[in-house]
Amino acid sequence: MADTPDSKYLDKRTAERYVRAGLLDEKAYERHLKGLPDVAEKSVPVETTMSDDEDFDDDDEEEDEDDGEDGASA
16 A cells, blocks of 8 residues: 555546656556546536627726727827
């Protein structure tokens, strides 16, 4: 059990950094990855939709346009 890496170092996004810093043994990390179960059959498709630009209300943009118009008339 002492050969098990600390779980805080096992995040895929940061593991390489920990290996370079010597905080995580690369072989132990690879053993950890190989020991993970294949859960692909549990996955579900994800659907997303993008909203139209017309539906997007950006108040900052409108204020910037108003500021420009006020400055031109002054």
